[in-house]
Amino acid sequence: MRGGRRVEGAHPDSGEIMIEHAVERPADALEWPLTGREEVTREVLAAMARHSGSGVLVTGEPGVGKTRLIDHVLGECAGADTLIVRGAATEATRNIPGVGIAGLHIVGQPAAGAFSGLSGLSAAVAEACRGARGVAAPARRVVLGIDDADQLDASSAAVVGDLVRTAGVTLLLTARSGARLDGSLAHLCGRGPLRVLRLANLPRTEVLDLLIRALDGPVDGLTTDMLWRITRGNPLLLRRVVGIGLDTEDLASVREVWSWRGSPGRHPRLHELVAADLATLSAPESEALEYVALTGSLPRATFEHLAGSPTVGRLADRGVVAFTSSGKADAVTMSHALHRQALLAGIGLLRRRQRYRELIVAAAETGVPDDGDPATVLWRLEAGLDVPLAQAVAAAGLALASGDPVLAEDLAQHVHGAPGAVLRGQALIAQGRAADGERLLADHGGDSAETVALRSLNLFWGLNRPAEAQAEMARRPRDAASSADLRVAELGLALFTGTVSITNPAPPPAAEVGGPRSPLVADAAMVLRAYRLTFRGRPARAAEDFDRGTLEPPSRWPAMRGSAAACHINALVLAGRLREALPLTEAYYSESVGRAEPSEVAITAHMRGHCAMWEGRPGRALAPLREARALADEHTPFPLRVFIGCEYAVCLAALGRPQEATRELDQLRALIPDGLSLQERLEFSRIRLLAYSGSLAHAADLANRLADRYLRESRLTTGVECAYYHVRLRPSPRAAARLREAAAACDSPLFELFAEHGEALSTGDGPALRGLAERFAELGYTGLALEAAGAVPGGGRTKRDRLDDLAGRCDGLRPPWLPPVSPPSSSSSANLSSLTSREREMCELAAAGLSNSAIAVNLGVSVRTVTNLLARAYHKLGVRSRRQLAAALPLSHAGQAHAPGHPVSSLFPGTRPVP
Structure with missing residues (x-):
């Protein structure tokens, strides 16, 4: 083994120095077990x-x-x-x-x-x-x-x-x-x-298992799918391709996940393997494949007309081509891009034009595609035939609107001047190439309402440049106040910058008359409408709209399609429909892997982990969240990158890895510009991290303040979540009443359960808590069921057995705020119970290494107040120093989070540790 290497360089998102550990393994060191047999x-x-x-x-x-x-x-x-x-x-x-x-x-x-x-x-x-x-x-x-x-x-x-x-x-x-x-x-x-x-080749699931065992670590779904498609599950070919990836360092473990970075098609050795495979085809089969390679996707009827059904059947049996269904007719595609690249490299200009002319004739004879289809227009252009400029522009626009940005870009290449540049810019954005698309639109897009709206959305969602997005909106045409495109862009900024109230009317769905003119802005409108409903306390309405088809994942913009899928899953989870969300999440993930869109895979992998966290199973959530974090890059919408990082950090904290969790949040903090409401999402994640790390009083205080802020600004959903955390960490009738009022303003049955849970905790209502535990468990929220069951007063064997069962279903997780099953017996525990919540909070911060002045700054009190409260707490606990104080606190995770070399300020910004 060559060993690990430290990679230092500019972080692609923040410009900050990034140091991470990339694991390398030489190909000859791998052990390939027999699997799937x-x-x-x-x-x-x-x-x-x-x-x-x-x-x-x-x-x-x-x-x-x-x-x-x-x-x-x-x-x-x-x-x-x-x-x-x-x-x-x-x-x-x-x-x-x-x-x-x-x-x-x-x-x-x-x-x-x-x-x-x-x-x-x-x-x-x-x-x-x-x-x-x-x-x-x-x-x-x-x-x-x-x-x-x-x-x-x-x-x-x-x-x-x-x-x-x-x-x-x-x-x-x-x-x-x-x-x-x-x-x-x-x-x-x-x-x-x-x-x-x-003996058949290995299926995709067995290829994943083989890769994990050979590489001794998790492999992201996109890489697994790519390797499976290249090799068709042939173990020897898989071993050779993996060896090439390791030798070229394109296959590497970064952020604990094995991923193939870059296009595999650039490696000559891989082309040699593919060429050797293609060389076994007959001449008719090779010629038939050229039609599919040139078009990318070809109607099956046209392909069979050109190649003959027997040839098509043999190619399908070998797995070289695949059949897909669309709204119009069945289509034929290459099974993997490497085969297509190898074939395209061998087609000269004259033969290329000849093949396109044959395609045009076949289309005319079969009637598919028709003369007005964008694909037919492109074939005529590629064949060197005359096509009116207006027809080429219209075809490119139709291809973009129908969800084929690659075809739209190919058509736009034939349109000269500003119209072609604008079409290309939109097509590039739809493919996740935000920076390339922005450059073209900035130079050639002008100041139409559609261009201003799209650039604003792209600058913020795609490029994390909110100031420029707002500046772009400021230069919108004066007569465009009623533009649906601009209303969508306004909402996009409002949801995450706080510059506009999100109680403003939502943009109309794209299908309504007068909706956005830009197809990409229409995609964004669908997603932002789902976000707005969810943020404003209407997750059940959002889930129902997805059920009815009023809301549906867009087809044109992969990043927005992934965002819509995330909205759908999150709405189901927050509406109390977790059991429905779980299989749907797997379906979304499989579809995104099949489309080979990294940003979409990152988002759907994140939702797999998100659901597992709501199940109360962080151990199960870790792998998909780690995969999402590894795949998230500049092509992933910026807000989603923040959500992915936050959930991953909380998962690490729940698994007892607070130092790593804190580093994750530190990196995210550096990415988020000042003034964005995403900072508050980070704050909520910090509260959860503190709670899992044992700093319960401090986490409760921050949750209380953040809940007030969210509810004051009518961001009801996250307000309810924060208020629920507060009452779980520090039960009181006042906290329960606030949660009840906030939940009543929302439409989620789950939030009603939250309110009942808060009231039962504040009153110590054992029967109510037992009933809530059953209802949470029935809905799939096993972690919350464990908390409700654990808060039932008293002890006994029955309670212990129930808690052991629920904890087992949560993979052994017992959150730090869960009360002990038996009453405390030690004198130190008895002394701890005599502390007030404020004294406990002061002790946690002092044990973490904060000075009295730093504690005062964090809690907004005077230094004298801190000194007096700590003195009373020291007396109750019988300690004289911070070292003794840390030993007296049974939940010492907070101290562990600030081990030597890891600054206390990571969890408590603006503070300094004291010896």
């Missing part, structure tokens, strides 16, 4: 045990793992009563008299057990049948394993067949796919037919 192993062993034939023949394409499989099976057969002989037939030994099988040896005795020629094999089998070393003993079972049995010459096969008939030898053979049971193989069937089992 359990079922076929059982089939082979069962067939060999039945003695109803000569044995088993395993077939499959090269590299599928036939040799690994039979070696594994032979290992399972090993025993004192079994003699296992191993060898291989090759082309080199096929015509050597007396040899026939190379490398014959007795397994387990590679040196002493080796023998040459088939005569030695016959002698060994005869000895085994007589008993070991001629001593009277039961005859040993003999299993003969031969690779590439289809390469055996007829005389050698006849000898082996005689051994099967006369000595009862059981055969375990491999052969290439398509090998027929005639010729040499027919001579092997001494006691009956061979059982033929075809």
Whole structure:
């Protein structure tokens, strides 16, 4: 192993210095376990045990793992009563008299057990049948394993067949796919037919398992999907591609997740592998693939008209092409971009134009696509035919509106001047290339309402440049006050900058008359409407709108499509429909992986982790949140990057890793410009981090203040969440009443449960808490069920059993604010219970290393007040120093979070530690 390396450089988002640990593993250090072959192993062993034939023949394409499989099976057969002989037939030994099988040896005795020629094999089998070393003993079972049995010459096969008939030898053979049971193989069937089992390539799930075990770490879904598509699940090819990625360092573990960075198509060695695969195609198959490579996606009817159904079927069987369904008709696409790139590289200009002309003729004869289809317009342009400028512009706009930004960009390349530049800019933004799109729109877009709105949204959501986004909005045309596009942009800024009240009317849906003219702004309108409903305390309404189709994920802008999916899942979770959200999240994730959109995969992976956190299972949430954090980059909408980082930090804190969690929030703090409401999202995450780290009093105080701020500004949903945290950490009738009032202003049944939970905590209502625990558990919010059950007064075996059951379903998590099952017995615990909440808060901050003046600044009180409260607390606890104070606090996670080398100011900004 080459070891780890420290990578230092400019963070792509903040310009800050980023230091992270990138793990490297050389290809030759990897161990590739046999995986995904359990079922076929059982089939082979069962067939060999039945003695109803000569044995088993395993077939499959090269590299599928036939040799690994039979070696594994032979290992399972090993025993004192079994003699296992191993060898291989090759082309080199096929015509050597007396040899026939190379490398014959007795397994387990590679040196002493080796023998040459088939005569030695016959002698060994005869000895085994007589008993070991001629001593009277039961005859040993003999299993003969031969690779590439289809390469055996007829005389050698006849000898082996005689051994099967006369000595009862059981055969375990491999052969290439398509090998027929005639010729040499027919001579092997001494006691009956061979059982033929075809070994298939690994499915996607098994490829993921193999990669995780070989690389010894998690692999993001996008990389897994790319490797599976390149190799089609062939283990040997997978091993070679992974080796190339490791050697070139494009496959690396950064932020604890293995990811392939950049396009795999740029590596000559990969092209050689792909070229070797494509070289096995027939001439008609290669020519047919050129049509698909040129178009990217081709109507199936047109493809079959050009290539013929048999050719299309063979290509599909080999997995080179795939069929997809769309609103119009079935389409054919290349299974992987590498195949397409390799084919495109070999098509010259003249042949390219000829292929496009053939496509145009086929489209005219089949009627798909029609003359006005953007694809047909592009084919005419690429064929060198005359196309009116207005038709090319209209086709590019139609392609963008229909959700094909790549086709829109290709068409815009043929449109000269500002119109083409503006179309290209929009197409680039739709592909997640925010910076490239902004440059084109800034230079050529003018000051139309649609351009101003799109640039403003892109500058903020795509590029994290809120000041420029606001400046762009300031230069909007005076006569555009009623523009739906500008109203969408206003809302986009208002939701996260606080510059405009979010109680303003929401923009109309894109489908309404007078909606946004820009298709991308229309996508944003759909997403922002969902955000606004959710933020304003209407998550149930948002979820219902998604159910009815009033809200739906956009088709044109992948980043917005992912954001809409996140809104949908979050609305379901906040509406109390977590069990419905879980399978939908998996569906969204699978779809985004299939589309190979990194920003969309990052967002949907984050929602998988988000749901697991709401289940109360941070251990399960860690992997998808880590994947989301690894994939999130400049193409991911900026607010979503913040949400991803915050949830990941809280998950780390819940798992007892407060130092790492604090570093995550520190990095996020540096990314968020001043004045954005996202700072408050960070503050809420800090509250949760403090709570999981044991600083309960301080977390409760911050939650109280933040809840007031959110509710005062009518951001009801997060206000309810903060108020709920406050009452859980510091139950009181006043806190419960505020939560009840806030929940009543929202439409979520889950928030009603929150209010009931707060009231039961403040009054110590045991029956109500037990009922809430059951209801939370029934809805899937097991962590909240654990909290409700844990707060039931008293102890006893029944309560302990119930808590153990719920904690087990939460992967063992017991939050620090969960009361102990049994009453405190130690004197220190008794003394702790005598502290007031304010005294407890002071003690937690002092134990974390803050000076009295720093505590005063954080809590907004005088230094004298801090000194007096700490003095009273010291007296109650019987301590004299901060060191003794830290030891007296049972929840010492806060102190652990500030170990040497990790500043206290990370959790408490603006403070300094004291010895």
